[in-house]
Amino acid sequence: MRNIGLIASKEFRSHLTSPMAYIVIFVFLLITGTFFSTYLTGTGYTDTSIAGFLSPGNLLLLLFASVLTMRLLAEEKKMGTWELLLTAPVRDSEVVLGKFLGSMGILLSMLALTLYYPLLLVWFGDPDIGPIVTSYIGLILLGSSAMAVGLFASSVTSNQIVAAVISGVILFALWFLGSAATLVPANIGELLAYISLMGHFYDFTMGIIDTRAIIYYLSIIALFLFFTIRSIETGRWS
Amino acid sequence: MIRVQNLTKYYGERLAVDDISFNVEKGEILGLLGPNGAGKTTAMRIITSFLMPTRGDVWVADCNMAENSLEGRKHIGYLPEAIPLYTDVTVRSYLEFAGRIRGMDRNHVKTRIDDVVELCRLEEYIDVLIGKLSRGFKQRVGVAQAIIHEPEVMILDEPTLGIDPIQVSQTRQLIKDLGKEHTILLSSHILPEVSMTCDRVVIIHEGRIVAEDKIENLSTIIKGSRSIRLEVRGPTGEVTAKLSNIEGVQQVRYKEPHHFVDCPPEQDLRPKLMEAIVQGGWVLLGMESVEMSLEDIFLELTTDEYDDDEEDIFVEDEGDVEA
Numbered sequence: 001m002r003n004i005g006l007i008a009s010k011e012f013r014s015h016l017t018s019p020m021a022y023i024v025i026f027v028f029l030l031i032t033g034t035f036f037s038t039y040l041t042g043t044g045y046t047d048t049s050i051a052g053f054l055s056p057g058n059l060l061l062l063l064f065a066s067v068l069t070m071r072l073l074a075e076e077k078k079m080g081t082w083e084l085l086l087t088a089p090v091r092d093s094e095v096v097l098g099k100f101l102g103s104m105g106i107l108l109s110m111l112a113l114t115l116y117y118p119l120l121l122v123w124f125g126d127p128d129i130g131p132i133v134t135s136y137i138g139l140i141l142l143g144s145s146a147m148a149v150g151l152f153a154s155s156v157t158s159n160q161i162v163a164a165v166i167s168g169v170i171l172f173a174l175w176f177l178g179s180a181a182t183l184v185p186a187n188i189g190e191l192l193a194y195i196s197l198m199g200h201f202y203d204f205t206m207g208i209i210d211t212r213a214i215i216y217y218l219s220i221i222a223l224f225l226f227f228t229i230r231s232i233e234t235g236r237w238s
Numbered sequence: 239m240i241r242v243q244n245l246t247k248y249y250g251e252r253l254a255v256d257d258i259s260f261n262v263e264k265g266e267i268l269g270l271l272g273p274n275g276a277g278k279t280t281a282m283r284i285i286t287s288f289l290m291p292t293r294g295d296v297w298v299a300d301c302n303m304a305e306n307s308l309e310g311r312k313h314i315g316y317l318p319e320a321i322p323l324y325t326d327v328t329v330r331s332y333l334e335f336a337g338r339i340r341g342m343d344r345n346h347v348k349t350r351i352d353d354v355v356e357l358c359r360l361e362e363y364i365d366v367l368i369g370k371l372s373r374g375f376k377q378r379v380g381v382a383q384a385i386i387h388e389p390e391v392m393i394l395d396e397p398t399l400g401i402d403p404i405q406v407s408q409t410r411q412l413i414k415d416l417g418k419e420h421t422i423l424l425s426s427h428i429l430p431e432v433s434m435t436c437d438r439v440v441i442i443h444e445g446r447i448v449a450e451d452k453i454e455n456l457s458t459i460i461k462g463s464r465s466i467r468l469e470v471r472g473p474t475g476e477v478t479a480k481l482s483n484i485e486g487v488q489q490v491r492y493k494e495p496h497h498f499v500d501c502p503p504e505q506d507l508r509p510k511l512m513e514a515i516v517q518g519g520w521v522l523l524g525m526e527s528v529e530m531s532l533e534d535i536f537l538e539l540t541t542d543e544y545d546d547d548e549e550d551i552f553v554e555d556e557g558d559v560e561a
Contacts, residue, residue: 006338017326080322084383087286088339089311236290238249 003090007098012105015068024064025110032057036117048125050132053117054139054205061143062171062197068106069150070164072099073228077158092232096225100151107143111136131207138204141217142197146171148224155231171197174220239264239391239421240285245294247280254280256445257294262391267417269436270425277445278425279319282395285423286316299390312341315384315420319395321376325369329360329379332368336383350386358382358412374405381412385420392416394424398431410435465528466508468497472520480518484510498528 015021032053039052076082085095121127146167153167154160178196181189193199197220200213240262247255255277262268270278283289285296287307296303301310324332330351337347355364358378363371368379377397384392397413398406413435416422426432432439433453441449470477474492481499482490486507488500501507508525515522 003339006335010335014324014326079324080318080320081324082322083283083288083318083320084316084322084336085339087288087311087314087316089308089341090339091308236288 003094004098004101007090007095008101008105011072011099011102015103015106018071020071021068021106024067025106025113028057028060028064028110029113031060032114033117048121048127050117050121050127050135051205053114054135057114057139058142058198058201059175061139062146062175063168064110065107065143065146066150066153066164066167066171069103069147069167070154070160072103072151073154073232074158074160074163078160086232086236092229096151096155096228096232100147100225103147103151104144107147108140111139111143128207131205134204134207134209137209138201138213141204141214142201145197145217145220145224148221148228149174152224152228152231155228239266239299240268240423241295241297242281242285243295243297245281245284245296246292247277247284247289248292249280254445255284255291258442258445258447259294260440260447260450262421262423264390264421265417265419266438267413267422267424267436269432269439270423270442271427271429271432271439272425272442273427276427276442278427278442279395281442282316282318282393282423282425286314286393287311312387313390315387315389315392317380317384317392317394317397319399321373321380323368323376323379323383326367328365328367329355329371329382330364332379333382333386337386340387342387347386350388354382354386357385359408374401377401377405377409381409385416390421392420392422394422396425396427398426398428406431464501466499466501466511467524467526467528468499468511468515468522469495469524470497470515470520470522472515472518476518477515477520480514481511484514486510 035056036050036053039055040048073082076085086092118127118129118132121132122129149170150163150167153170154163156166157163174195174197176196176198177192178199181193181196183189184192194216200210200216203210203213242261243259245255245258246253258277258281260268270281272278280289284291285298285303287296287303287310290304298310299313301307301313303310324335327335333351333354334347337350338344342350351364355361358381360375360378360382363375368376371379377400381394381397384394394413398409401409410431413422413424417435417437424432424435436453438452439450440447468481477497478490478492481487481497484507486501486505488502490500491498499507499511508527511525512522
């Protein structure tokens with residue numbers, strides 16, 4: 001636990017010293033803020049909700065998770081610091097979890113900065129709090145899953161751009177699988193819909209906490225963290 | 239302290255380390271010597287458990303690195319060849335992380351940083367971002383992170399590569415000083431470096447150990463003969479043939495532009511050589527008796543695979559000898 005904490009806090013601080021985290025947070029707030037306000041002031045306005053924030057928010061989260069995680073392991077490999085980290089008395093799993101939690105810190109900070117959207121709604125109107133809370137739970141789960149995928153992508157290459165592309169491809173494939181569900185036979189379609197990142201997310205925006213969805217996201221996180229650990233082990237044997 | 243047994247490593251099809259075994263005793267400085275690509279770095283990466291061997295075993299401080307690598311790693315301070323450092327942090331916060339990740343508690347690290355920084359002469363740079371330091375200072379930070387947790391064993395991969403001559407001699411002195419308290423395994427492709435800093439040397443070539451002995455003994459292996467260097471203006475082949483026929487000559491080698499004539503130390507063949515050259519009608523431009531250096535020993539040991547490319551490795555470092 002101690003080692004995980006050490007690596008996580010180092011990772012979190014390292015995010016804060018690089019311009020990338022600030023750029024990502026700035027762009028995220030700019031785009032979601034614009035959508036949030038146009039939704040509330042535009043003609044499509046139907047209810048007092050954060051729907052305007054969520055509609056670009058979920059996809060942006062996938063994109064930015066790739067950007068934030070692409071350097072996690074790839075940069076260490078390129079710089080060679082990887083060699084010191086892997087020869088320190090630390091388990092591979094501790095390295096992976098530390099990196100993951102450190103990046104989660106950035107994700108949570110970014111989401112915390114969006115909290116003023118619902119606060120504005122409460123100040124000026126009477127929104128339904130339930131769906132807002134569940135939406136945030138959904139965003140955290142979705143973002144964490146995307147970061148686990150990004151971490152894995154970062155473990156298979158020493159090139160950050162390649163890592164970002166790999167995680168982008170995996171994430172967008174997982175995201176749009178649901179859309180393909182209607183094009184294939186029903187039983188395969190159901191399967192595709194189940195493994196789609198998107199399908200499970202919409203329940204949360206409607207105020208539903210479905211244990212299946214929670215288990216689904218936790219499984220994705222666990223699976224990709226496991227892949228990451230295996231990828232590191234494979235590197236030692238190659 | 240370090241025990242390496244029948245270590246073999248394949249990278250895919252390519253054999254990088256071929257069945258090597260050696261020990262490093264407590265308090266000893268052992269040099270791994272060999273040209274680039276000999277397998278030194280691979281061997282060190284396996285000893286530090288960064289890589290797994292294809293076959294063979296490594297023990298560090300009585301820990302088997304395959305079975306109990308976490309315990310073994312605590313006893314190792316490692317400086318990889320590339321001197322890998324995080325560039326976006328200050329020297330102080332990097333050393334703090336390096337110490338903490340190796341199990342030291344916060345207060346111990348704080349006091350230890352002061353000692354290490356003094357030892358590596360980094361006092362003025364302690365709060366500078368590592369990315370802003372020159373290569374020589376980065377190298378000192380690399381050494382500092384390797385000793386911060388007071389490891390029993392230090393593994394230094396090409397510790398003087400790419401730094402200027404003054405810093406090279408400072409680093410060698412530092413290694414010697416560290417050698418009084420630590421067991422050190424260092425690698426180098428520079429012979430003078432190994433002969434200056436190490437107690438014992440293991441010579442690796444193409445993944446295999448070709449010689450292993452104390453520095454003094456290695457020289458005496460070949461001390462049985464001595465070499466005379468000649469510069470002759472004349473047809474190379476004929477000169478070589480004629481000189482080889484002289485009684486007492488063991489071997490004649492030609493390396494542009496010199497002939498090297500190996501002969502027993504008790505016999506001075508110079509007059510005979512001179513005579514032969516005059517008889518042949520050639521011109522003698524120079525003649526000098528040379529002691530066999532470690533360079534020659536290395537050539538001798540690996541003579542069948544030797545080619546001109548490898549010679550360059552040694553030539554470029556001759557400047558270091560005086561430094």
